[in-house]
Amino acid sequence: MSTDDGVDTSRTSVRTYVPAYQKDEWERQADRMDMSLSEFVRSMVQAGRRGFDGGSDDGADRAGEPPESDNGDLEGQVVAELRKRECCSWDDLVTAVTDDIESELERTLQESPRIQHSPRQGGYVLEDP
Numbered sequence: 001m002s003t004d005d006g007v008d009t010s011r012t013s014v015r016t017y018v019p020a021y022q023k024d025e026w027e028r029q030a031d032r033m034d035m036s037l038s039e040f041v042r043s044m045v046q047a048g049r050r051g052f053d054g055g056s057d058d059g060a061d062r063a064g065e066p067p068e069s070d071n072g073d074l075e076g077q078v079v080a081e082l083r084k085r086e087c088c089s090w091d092d093l094v095t096a097v098t099d100d101i102e103s104e105l106e107r108t109l110q111e112s113p114r115i116q117h118s119p120r121q122g123g124y125v126l127e128d129p
Contacts, residue, residue: 034083043076050100 018026023037030040074097081088081096088096109115109124118125 033080039076043080046073046076050104 077097116127
């Protein structure tokens with residue numbers, strides 16, 4: 001068993017059933033992105049989960065996900081950007097991988113009732129309910 005900070009990072013299979021037309025479409029998209037079908041499905045599931053979990057403000061880790069230090073998703077983002085542009089500078093890659101986090105942070109700051117902007121204190125503060 002491979003672990004990273006107590007999280008099992010060994011590979012395991014997941015089975016699902018989808019209509020044939022959907023699998024065909026996923027295979028075409030994976031081919032266009034030069035990815036295996038497994039890699040494509042994993043990437044899309046993780047991207048979708050970020051969309052659902054992005055607004056969470058309870059500080060809990062996402063169930064079943066390795067810690068961010070695993071870099072599996074970050075590597076996928078870098079690979080996708082390099083596939084689009086072939087060559088990227090450091091700044092281009094930083095911009096590509098941080099756009100999502102900036103949007104998530106902005107949304108969280110706007111939507112969270114527990115986090116408030118306080119010009120008097122010079123930044124954001126936690127409001128105790």
